[in-house]
Each structure stands twice: as C-alpha cells, then as structure tokens.
Amino acid sequence: KAGVTQTPRYLIKTRGQQVTLSCSPISGHRSVSWYQQTPGQGLQFLFEYFSETQRNKGNFPGRFSGRQFSNSRSEMNVSTLELGDSALYLCASSQPDEKLFFGSGTQLSVL
Amino acid sequence: SQQGEEDPQALSIQEGENATMNCSYKTSINNLQWYRQNSGRGLVHLILIRSNEREKHSGRLRVTLDTSKKSSSLLITASRAADTASYFCATPGYGNNRLAFGKGNQVVVIP
Numbered sequence: 001k002a003g004v005t006q007t008p009r010y011l012i013k014t015r016g017q018q019v020t021l022s023c024s025p026i027s028g029h030r031s032v033s034w035y036q037q038t039p040g041q042g043l044q045f046l047f048e049y050f051s052e053t054q055r056n057k058g059n060f061p062g063r064f065s066g067r068q069f070s071n072s073r074s075e076m077n078v079s080t081l082e083l084g085d086s087a088l089y090l091c092a093s094s095q096p097d098e099k100l101f102f103g104s105g106t107q108l109s110v111l
Numbered sequence: 112s113q114q115g116e117e118d119p120q121a122l123s124i125q126e127g128e129n130a131t132m133n134c135s136y137k138t139s140i141n142n143l144q145w146y147r148q149n150s151g152r153g154l155v156h157l158i159l160i161r162s163n164e165r166e167k168h169s170g171r172l173r174v175t176l177d178t179s180k181k182s183s184s185l186l187i188t189a190s191r192a193a194d195t196a197s198y199f200c201a202t203p204g205y206g207n208n209r210l211a212f213g214k215g216n217q218v219v220v221i222p
Contacts, residue, residue, distance in 0.1 A: 004153070033209045043212035045204065056209050090153055099144060100210065102153030 001026055006091050006103035014111050018079040021106045025072050025093030031055075032074040033100065034066060037088040046089075049074055050096060078108075086110045123219045130187045132216040134200030135180075143176055143183050144201045144210070154199065157185075190220045 005024040013019050025032050033056075034046040045058040049068035066076040072093070078085055086109050092100035124130050136143070142161045146154040160167045160176045160183065167174045173186040187194055197215040204211035 006153075035212075042214045043199065045209050045211070048209045088151065092154075099156040099159055100146075100154070101156070102146075104153045105151070107151070 001028075004091060004093050004101050004103035006089075006106050008106060009104065010107050010109075012109045012111065013081050015081055015083060017081050018077065019081060019108060020075055020077045021089055021091075021108075023074045023076075023091030023093075023103060025074070025091075026101055029093035029095060029101070030072050031094045031096050032068055032072065033092045033094070034074070034076050035090045035092070036060075037090060037105070038086075043090070046076065081110045083110050120214070121217045121219075123221065124190055126190060126192055126220055126222050128190055130190050130194070130218050130220075131184060132198055132218070133182060133184045134213050135182045136200075136202050137181065138202075139178075140202045142203065143174075145172075145174060145183075145185050146199045146201060146212075148197045148199065148215070150196075157198075187218070190218075192220050192222045194218060195220045 004026055007022045031050045033048040035043050036046055037043045046060055047054055047066050048056040052068045063079045068074045088105045088107050090102050090105045092102045094100045122130055142159055144159045145157045147157055148154045158167060158169045158172055158174050160174050162178055171188045176183045183200055197217045199215045200213045201210045
C-alpha cells in the first residue's frame with residue numbers, strides 16, 4: 001500500500017497570503033488528522049476528519065480550516081498568513097482510534 | 112498544553128549502548144504510544160501499550176507503563192546509528208485532542 005502523501009513538500013509564502021495543503025491518506029483509511037510542528041510549541045493537534053466530517057478540533061484560530069473529500073483526501077487551508085505560521089504541517093491517516101500513519105509533511109515558511 | 116513530557120530532552124550515546132527515555136502524563140489514559148521522527152520527516156509509530164499492560168516488547172524496543180505514577184519509559188537496546196532520531200510519546204488527549212504529543216527526546220547514536 002502507498003503511504004500518506006502530502007503535497008507540496010516545501011512552500012514559501014508572504015504574510016497576508018493564504019495557503020492550501022493537501023493530504024492523500026492510505027487507501028482504506030477514513031480518518032485524517034493534521035498537526036502543526038514548531039521548535040517552540042512541538043506537535044500541536046489542528047483537526048481530525050472522519051468520513052468528510054470534522055470530528056475534533058484543536059486550539060487554533062479560525063484562519064486554520066480543513067475539509068475532507070468523499071475519497072478521504074483532505075486539505076487544510078490557512079488564510080491571512082502570519083510569520084508564526086511557519087512550521088512543518090503533518091498529516092496522518094488511520095483507522096478510527098488506532099495508530100497514526102504520518103506523511104512526510106509540508107514545510108511552510110512565511111516571510 | 113502537552114499531555115506527555117519526555118525526560119531527558121537530549122541523549123548522546125555510543126553505538127551498542129542502551130538508550131532510555133521517560134514520559135509522564137497528567138490524566139488517566141487507556142493507551143500510550145511511542146513514535147520516532149527522523150530529522151524533518153513524518154513520525155513513525157513504534158509501539159502502543161494499553162493501560163492494562165505493564166510492559167511490551169518490539170524487537171530492540173521495550174516499553175513500560177506505570178499507571179500509578181502516570182509514566183512510561185522507552186528502552187532501545189544495542190543502539191545503532193540508524194536509531195538517531197527524536198522520540199515522542201503520545202496519549203489520547205483531553206478535550207478535543209486526537210493525540211497529545213510530548214515535546215520529544217532527541218537521541219544521537221555515535222558510530
């Protein structure tokens with residue numbers, strides 16, 4: 001089986017722009033979670049989707065949003081980018097409530 | 112806030128030595144997981160231990176769980192250069208968190 005695929009791998013944006021990140025889960029996995037990783041805050045949970053419905057949401061402002069499509073692929077969007085949004089964004093897929101399989105992440109740099 | 116906290120934060124050892132890292136958590140859990148992350152990449156699931164288990168082995172890995180002390184340890188025996196990575200513990204988060212990760216424990220194995 002192919003693993004979790006995240007695109008793009010690297011992204012450079014400027015403040016105020018918006019960005020969309022994509023995640024294709026492992027075939028058959030219907031749960032997709034997103035995490036933000038920074039040196040200062042570590043790994044922080046953004047949101048989780050299951051069967052196109054947001055099941056859980058972390059403590060992030062409304063500028064961070066996501067969605068899941070009927071084929072379980074997921075996207076997350078960050079609007080009005082701030083310098084502090086620079087981070088590695090990780091997507092993970094799983095069967096419900098089981099171990100997570102992570103993609104390689106999207107490294108976002110906001111200038 | 113982070114549910115898990117690993118200790119120590121950084122460890123440098125010679126190849127062939129054992130590496131031990133600890134994780135503490137705050138609330139009752141039904142399982143605890145350990146993940147490994149190679150530099151700038153996604154996390155890889157290593158092992159899951161349930162609250163009714165005290166010890167679990169997987170290859171050169173040994174995980175213990177002490178629910179009375181709310182702590183877990185990960186032991187890597189006969190370390191190899193390829194074990195150089197960051198290691199994270201993760202617990203089912205409180206509130207809306209899918210998984211809450213500790214801050215990570217960087218291990219460097221010197222050949």
